[in-house]
Amino acid sequence: MRLTPDQLPGALKSGLRPVYLVSGDEPLTVGECADAIRSAGRTGGYADRTVFFIERGFSWDELRHSTQALSLFAERRLFELRMPSGKPDKGAQVLLDIATAPPPDVITLIVTGKLDRKSSEAPWVRAIENHGAWIAVWPVPADSLPAWLERRAAALGLTMDRAAARLIIDRVEGNLLAAKQELEILALLTEGGAISESLVMRTVADSARYDVFQLAEAAAAGDAARALKILTGLRGEGAEPTLILWALVRELRGLWQARVRDRAGAHGAGSYAPSWNQAAKPSPKAQRRMGKMPLASLFREAARTDRIIKGILPGDAWSSIVSLTMAIAGALQANQDSGRVANV
Numbered sequence: 001m002r003l004t005p006d007q008l009p010g011a012l013k014s015g016l017r018p019v020y021l022v023s024g025d026e027p028l029t030v031g032e033c034a035d036a037i038r039s040a041g042r043t044g045g046y047a048d049r050t051v052f053f054i055e056r057g058f059s060w061d062e063l064r065h066s067t068q069a070l071s072l073f074a075e076r077r078l079f080e081l082r083m084p085s086g087k088p089d090k091g092a093q094v095l096l097d098i099a100t101a102p103p104p105d106v107i108t109l110i111v112t113g114k115l116d117r118k119s120s121e122a123p124w125v126r127a128i129e130n131h132g133a134w135i136a137v138w139p140v141p142a143d144s145l146p147a148w149l150e151r152r153a154a155a156l157g158l159t160m161d162r163a164a165a166r167l168i169i170d171r172v173e174g175n176l177l178a179a180k181q182e183l184e185i186l187a188l189l190t191e192g193g194a195i196s197e198s199l200v201m202r203t204v205a206d207s208a209r210y211d212v213f214q215l216a217e218a219a220a221a222g223d224a225a226r227a228l229k230i231l232t233g234l235r236g237e238g239a240e241p242t243l244i245l246w247a248l249v250r251e252l253r254g255l256w257q258a259r260v261r262d263r264a265g266a267h268g269a270g271s272y273a274p275s276w277n278q279a280a281k282p283s284p285k286a287q288r289r290m291g292k293m294p295l296a297s298l299f300r301e302a303a304r305t306d307r308i309i310k311g312i313l314p315g316d317a318w319s320s321i322v323s324l325t326m327a328i329a330g331a332l333q334a335n336q337d338s339g340r341v342a343n344v
Contacts, residue, residue, distance in 0.1 A: 002134045005029050012040040017132040018102030021125065023086060024137025025114040028176040033135050034111050038078065041107050046076040054083035060091040067103040076105045086112040092124050099127035108132075140176065145169040149179055153195060156187045160195040167200045212239065212247035215325065220251045220286035224329035231325055241309050241317040248324060249302050254282050255290045256299075289330070298327055 003011055011017075022033045038049070052063055067079065088095055098108050110128070115136070119125065128134050140148050146165035153160040172178040186195050215234060218227040234244060258281075282290065305320040307313040 001132075002129055002136065005033050005135060005137055008033055008036055008133075008135055011133060012036060016040060016044050016046075016107060018106065019099050019108040019110070019128050019132035021110045021112070021128045021132070021134045022137065023112045023115045023134070026137050026139050026176060028180055029137045030111065033137065034080075034109060037107075037109050038080075041076075041078045041109075044076070046078040046105075046107050048077040049080060050077065051080045051082065054081055054085075054088065054091070058091070060088075060094045063091070064094050064097075067098060067106055067108070076107075078107045078109060081108065081110045083110060083112045086115045086119050088124065092122060095124040096127050099124060099131050102131070139174070142174065145174065145179075148176075149183065152180065152183055153187075156183065158183075158187055158190065158193070158195055161197065163197040164195050164200045167197055171200075212244050215244065216247040216251035216328075217283055217286070219248065219325050219328040220255060220289070221283055222285065222289050222330050224326055224331040227325050227329050228322070231322060235318060241321050244321055245302065245305055245309065245324070248321075248328060249299075251282070251286075252295060252298055252302065252328070255286060255293065256295050258282050258287060259290050259295070293328075293330075298324070301327055 001011070001017075020037050022030055022037070024030045041049075050066065052058070052066075063079070063081070095110070102108070115125065125134065146162055146169055149165045149168060150160050150162070153165075168179055168182055172182065186199065190199070212234065215227055215230045218230055231244070301324050304313065305317070305324050308315040308320045309317045
């Protein structure tokens with residue numbers, strides 16, 4: 001069966017399955033789902049827990065032999081496989097065998113990152129879905145985060161108004177683990193009382209963690225305010241301008257290649273350069289904007305920014321990065337004559 005994280009507790013109360021797959025790139029929810037399965041296993045007598053880290057060179061024969069060997073410490077065992085990539089390669093057959101013919105008195109828990117479409121259709125994943133349970137963890141949509149936080153507060157016996165919830169979410173920039181930790185701190189401060197917006201403003205630190213890909217995606221999507229916020233965060237965290245420029249140019253390449261593919265498709269052409277799939281894949285919002293984006297001017301501005309960063313041209317590297325980011329987002333327009341960025 002396939003379950004959502006919210007459905008998992010009820011399913012565990014109904015009975016344990018021989019194999020579980022927890023996949024996703026949201027660490028808090030993935031960890032909580034795995035904890036719930038471990039806890040249910042201990043309650044059910046699966047006290048002997050062995051953890052396998054699936055890395056390059058891992059011996060799948062060792063796992064196969066372990067599932068078939070008798071335990072010296074407990075009658076029931078839990079085998080936990082931590083497989084970040086979600087691609088077992090040579091171990092796919094071992095996982096398929098475990099799912100279709102599970103060892104007696106063994107629960108196998110596989111924790112992995114987000115599975116792409118191809119990986120989701122792998123036989124071993126389908127076997128787990130048919131014979132065990134697959135809990136696919138997805139990020140909480142931005143507009144659902146305040147309600148998610150309010151439910152968390154209620155579970156702690158707290159009350160929270162929507163303004164306070166929105167402020168926390170804004171501070172942590174979608175980092176659920178940071179939001180959970182801030183909520184626990186607030187619970188201690190209020191001693192079970194109400195959490196107000198003013199209390200959050202006094203106590204919650206800015207726990208946002210940014211990366212250059214979030215910046216490029218926000219800029220390409222036309223979200224200038226968020227792009228500027230992320231850029232400010234990156235600068236505060238000591239990110240190098242060179243790395244930021246690389247991410248922005250990568251996004252521009254992805255947009256350019258998407259535009260060329262669209263035009264080629266319209267004329268019936270079906271062959272593309274092999275290297276194209278190395279570029280970023282634009283988001284749907286970015287693709288809707290790319291027809292009106294002056295990509296040639298933006299590439300020229302990126303080249304100018306690169307020369308400033310390297311000291312070939314005079315100017316401030318961060319000012320140029322800001323200008324380029326805002327130009328990509330549509331807040332400013334690159335001017336091909338001056339090489340600078342001018343207000344639209």
